[in-house]
Amino acid sequence: MKGNIIGKRIPRIDSVPKATGTAEYTVDLKLPGMIYGKILRSPLPHARIKSLDVSAAEALPGVCAVITAADVPMGKFSFFQWLADKTIFSSDKVRYVGDEVAAVAAIDADTAEKAIELIQVDYDPLPAVFETEEAMTADAPLIHDQESNIGFKVERHFGDPDNAFESCDFVVEGCYKTDRVAHCCLEVSNCVASWTPEGRLSIWTNAQAPHTQRQEVARILEIPLQDVRIINSHMGGGFGSKLVMDMKLPIAAVLSKKTGRPVKIQNTRAEEFSTAKTRYGYTMYVKTGAKKDGTLQARTVRVIADNGAYHDKGPATLNFSSMMFATLYNIPNIHYEGMVVYTNKQMSTAFRGFGNPQLTFACEVQLDELAEKIGMDPVEIRRINANTPGQKLQCGAVVPTCGLRECIEVAAQNIAWKEKYNRKDKLRGVGVANMVHTAAGGRYYGYNATDSFIKVADDGTVSIVTPGLEMGQGVHTVVAMIVAEELGLDMKSVKVLSNDTDLTPYDLGSWGSRATFVVGNAALATAREARVVIIETAAKMLDTKPEFIDLENGMAVARGPGMPEKSVSMGKLAAYAINNMKAPISVKGQWADDIPEDWDIKTEFVKNVRSFAFATQTCEVEIDKDTGEVKVLKFVAAHETGTTMNEMLAEGQIEGAVMQGIGFTLMESMTLDNGRVVNDGFLDYKLPTFGEQPEIDVQLIETGDPHGPYGAKGIGEAGLVPTAAALANAIYNASGIRVTELPITREFMLNALREK
Amino acid sequence: MKHEITLKVNNDTYSLAIDPWRTLNDVLREDLNLTGTKLGCGSGDCGACTVIVDGRSISSCLTLAVEMDQKKIMTIEGLAPSGEELHPIQESFVEKGAIQCGFCTPGMELSAYNLLSQNPHPSEKEIRESLSGNLCRCTGYNKIVEAIAESADKMKPKKKKGRKK
Numbered sequence: 061m062k063g064n065i066i067g068k069r070i071p072r073i074d075s076v077p078k079a080t081g082t083a084e085y086t087v088d089l090k091l092p093g094m095i096y097g098k099i100l101r102s103p104l105p106h107a108r109i110k111s112l113d114v115s116a117a118e119a120l121p122g123v124c125a126v127i128t129a130a131d132v133p134m135g136k137f138s139f140f141q142w143l144a145d146k147t148i149f150s151s152d153k154v155r156y157v158g159d160e161v162a163a164v165a166a167i168d169a170d171t172a173e174k175a176i177e178l179i180q181v182d183y184d185p186l187p188a189v190f191e192t193e194e195a196m197t198a199d200a201p202l203i204h205d206q207e208s209n210i211g212f213k214v215e216r217h218f219g220d221p222d223n224a225f226e227s228c229d230f231v232v233e234g235c236y237k238t239d240r241v242a243h244c245c246l247e248v249s250n251c252v253a254s255w256t257p258e259g260r261l262s263i264w265t266n267a268q269a270p271h272t273q274r275q276e277v278a279r280i281l282e283i284p285l286q287d288v289r290i291i292n293s294h295m296g297g298g299f300g301s302k303l304v305m306d307m308k309l310p311i312a313a314v315l316s317k318k319t320g321r322p323v324k325i326q327n328t329r330a331e332e333f334s335t336a337k338t339r340y341g342y343t344m345y346v347k348t349g350a351k352k353d354g355t356l357q358a359r360t361v362r363v364i365a366d367n368g369a370y371h372d373k374g375p376a377t378l379n380f381s382s383m384m385f386a387t388l389y390n391i392p393n394i395h396y397e398g399m400v401v402y403t404n405k406q407m408s409t410a411f412r413g414f415g416n417p418q419l420t421f422a423c424e425v426q427l428d429e430l431a432e433k434i435g436m437d438p439v440e441i442r443r444i445n446a447n448t449p450g451q452k453l454q455c456g457a458v459v460p461t462c463g464l465r466e467c468i469e470v471a472a473q474n475i476a477w478k479e480k481y482n483r484k485d486k487l488r489g490v491g492v493a494n495m496v497h498t499a500a501g502g503r504y505y506g507y508n509a510t511d512s513f514i515k516v517a518d519d520g521t522v523s524i525v526t527p528g529l530e531m532g533q534g535v536h537t538v539v540a541m542i543v544a545e546e547l548g549l550d551m552k553s554v555k556v557l558s559n560d561t562d563l564t565p566y567d568l569g570s571w572g573s574r575a576t577f578v579v580g581n582a583a584l585a586t587a588r589e590a591r592v593v594i595i596e597t598a599a600k601m602l603d604t605k606p607e608f609i610d611l612e613n614g615m616a617v618a619r620g621p622g623m624p625e626k627s628v629s630m631g632k633l634a635a636y637a638i639n640n641m642k643a644p645i646s647v648k649g650q651w652a653d654d655i656p657e658d659w660d661i662k663t664e665f666v667k668n669v670r671s672f673a674f675a676t677q678t679c680e681v682e683i684d685k686d687t688g689e690v691k692v693l694k695f696v697a698a699h700e701t702g703t704t705m706n707e708m709l710a711e712g713q714i715e716g717a718v719m720q721g722i723g724f725t726l727m728e729s730m731t732l733d734n735g736r737v738v739n740d741g742f743l744d745y746k747l748p749t750f751g752e753q754p755e756i757d758v759q760l761i762e763t764g765d766p767h768g769p770y771g772a773k774g775i776g777e778a779g780l781v782p783t784a785a786a787l788a789n790a791i792y793n794a795s796g797i798r799v800t801e802l803p804i805t806r807e808f809m810l811n812a813l814r815e816k
Numbered sequence: 817m818k819h820e821i822t823l824k825v826n827n828d829t830y831s832l833a834i835d836p837w838r839t840l841n842d843v844l845r846e847d848l849n850l851t852g853t854k855l856g857c858g859s860g861d862c863g864a865c866t867v868i869v870d871g872r873s874i875s876s877c878l879t880l881a882v883e884m885d886q887k888k889i890m891t892i893e894g895l896a897p898s899g900e901e902l903h904p905i906q907e908s909f910v911e912k913g914a915i916q917c918g919f920c921t922p923g924m925e926l927s928a929y930n931l932l933s934q935n936p937h938p939s940e941k942e943i944r945e946s947l948s949g950n951l952c953r954c955t956g957y958n959k960i961v962e963a964i965a966e967s968a969d970k971m972k973p974k975k976k977k978g979r980k981k
Contacts, residue, residue, distance in 0.1 A: 246864055751944055
């Protein structure tokens with residue numbers, strides 16, 4: 061779609077403040093009287109706390125408060141409260157290097173750090189376990205008071221895979237592993253907590269889901285929800301790391317309560333690497349069977365996800381990857397078994413893709429193995445099995461729109477697949493992978509709706525209050541574009557107000573590629589409400605009928621048969637509504653996902669996703685035989701957008717996600733020594749830099765969507781879902797080395813090349 | 817013991833008494849409230865804290881403030897020519913979609929400024945190499961490269977360091 065605004069390459073509305081350094085992030089915030097908090101964390105992966113002595117810390121000049129488990133509510137907490145397993149501070153035992161033990165607040169950060177060093181903790185070390193499959197054995201040390209370290213299990217079953225495998229012409233089995241990687245937001249996790257004299261708590265923090273974090277803070281502190289307010293600022297990256305409340309929020313709140321002063325707590329970069337959570341590492345046992353014509357008949361998987369020491373988004377990650385597992389291709393016989401397993405490591409959490417990048421890596425690498433066995437081109441097997449628009453899948457999902465076939469064609473063509481596949485020269489090769497992802501978040505809260513408000517000011521500007529959470533992806537810009545499009549305004553005339561739970565309507569936050577879809581739909585509904593009121597007002601003012609009024613260039617223009625063209629500016633019109641009609645223009649709009657009332661998430665889990673987006677990525681790599689370096693020469697990322705809202709922002713999402721996918725595939729890995737993260741800085745934890753980023757040919761395929769705003773689908777996460785598989789398949793094509801474990805380091809490649 | 821120093825930041829002169837262990841980053845952000853200079857890692861690995869000192873880019877997190885006595889420092893707040901909202905580099909970052917979360921942006925722009933003041937017509941390879949010390953987790957870098965190339969073009973033809981709006 062190309063509107064006046066929608067579909068155009070419009071710069072972000074927050075880009076000037078960001079370009080000039082005036083955009084304020086939480087980490088820049090300073091409140092009058094503010095003091096500095098610091099958390100004492102466990103140095104051991106698993107140990108009993110024998111004793112704790114804070115007296116020396118308390119005696120240090122400049123220290124305002126020292127708190128331990130004795131000073132905070134000790135109810136257990138988790139994102140899914142039915143899995144609650146973590147207290148604010150550990151009182152009896154610590155379960156990972158970084159577990160919160162105590163905290164101080166002091167007049168400056170240096171004093172707080174000194175005070176932390178003065179706290180004496182006597183630990184009794186316990187045997188620790190770091191690998192999931194080791195943690196599942198009968199004699200593994202138990203991390204929680206439970207019968208085993210398996211924390212949650214889920215199963216999905218369709219058809220009869222066992223029988224179906226018997227009748228398949230080709231069957232491939234294998235084990236695939238992905239590592240735990242860090243989000244590496246450039247702005248570290250931080251917060252400032254402060255209480256009003258009336259006893260209300262405000263927390264300024266970088267949160268992706270302020271309304272649910274507000275509930276989490278109230279829950280863990282055992283205070284009424286109405287007493288908590290969460291305020292966001294510009295946010296230096298999220299990627300899933302800032303969905304669930306970090307313990308520094310309640311800790312800062314208690315320190316602030318105790319001292320009567322605002323308290324700031326900010327991670328160091330090393331703390332961020334050690335405690336800010338990681339992607340769930342997946343170990344996946346996958347089996348796929350097909351007929352000799354390439355049609356997929358059966359697929360099973362057993363996923364073992366590395367939970368770390370406490371629960372977080374594990375069930376959501378497993379559930380979501382099970383959905384995508386059942387939806388990517390229409391496979392009649394499916395079994396999915398997933399579990400999260402406790403280890404003595406930092407917690408895992410959501411990370412761009414909710415388990416789907418992990419599972420897609422395994423499934424799409426195995427599909428290439430299957431194609432090879434059949435003697436079929438990897439592009440061809442994907443073409444044969446691709447879903448089509450309107451298809452109802454065996455698992456129950458319906459894909460109303462599906463651009464997968466177009467994605468495959470353009471991705472293959474733009475990488476010059478026919479010329480480059482199997483060329484077998486100079487260790488160069490091409491690879492391909494498909495993916496499906498949610499384009500609209502998830503419904504597992506049983507609720508997927510939100511509101512926004514619009515007011516028209518007598519200066520001609522329009523303000524929208526939206527809960528859309530801007531973490532850098534551009535949702536505020538998209539909201540402003542929708543308002544400008546509907547009301548015939550330029551971008552400068554639209555103001556977006558957000559970032560405060562006291563101001564914004566309830567919303568679930570920015571995750572699951574849902575913001576443009578859900579918040580965008582609410583903005584569209586609100587803008588259309590406003591349009592009706594504005595046009596009615598203009599009709600009265602211009603003495604004509606509403607159907608003759610159009611909104612363009614900041615004016616309401618009346619054009620009708622046999623009448624001279626008349627117009628009035630938005631500002632005059634708003635003033636007329638205020639002064640003459642005594643009815644200032646302000647409206648509310650809502651979008652609510654029509655979740656079936658009888659929906660049972662357990663049996664009809666595929667209905668968790670409102671809309672799907674498909675994609676194909678292809679890439680070309682060259683492997684350096686002397687260093688093992690995998691040089692990524694080019695990526696083609698063909699993604700279904702439904703309707704592209706803003707080409708520049710959509711490209712940005714996909715280019716950035718592909719880069720994160722390249723990091724996930726080729727370089728990123730946490731190195732542990734007895735549970736301690738050794739590479740806890742950017743020098744040793746390698747991120748892709750300018751040099752590693754190849755040319756990325758982003759192709760945006762517009763298929764429409766029956767539910768998205770203007771037919772748009774969410775695309776925030778999709779870009780890194782197929783990246784690892786496409787790269788691993790290209791590496792195989794270049795070298796004959798089949799990689800089943802991430803990351804594919806230079807060391808691994810060099811050894812594999814030598815062994816060949 | 818605190819040291820008395822004079823910092824010339826952008827067009828302002830500050831007389832300060834500071835502890836010798838404090839970094840330039842800390843003093844800019846905490847004492848001068850110039851929070852456009854970010855802190856990403858504190859160990860010189862990410863480039864978010866980049867500032868220009870006597871015409872050269874440095875990591876402000878690795879620089880002791882006492883060393884900066886009498887030096888001329890430019891932060892992101894001083895990049896746009898006086899009376900203008902944006903420098904051509906900033907303008908290109910905005911127009912090319914080179915910004916997402918924006919946390920790396922001030923450091924990126926100052927590293928780009930440093931490059932373009934030494935090499936007004938950099939090749940793509942030179943841009944990538946010169947900025948390899950600046951990390952970005954959002955954009956995938958390519959739009960930043962495009963923005964810097966475009967700003968070099970914008971800054972090229974004008975003789976008197978001019979710029980077009």
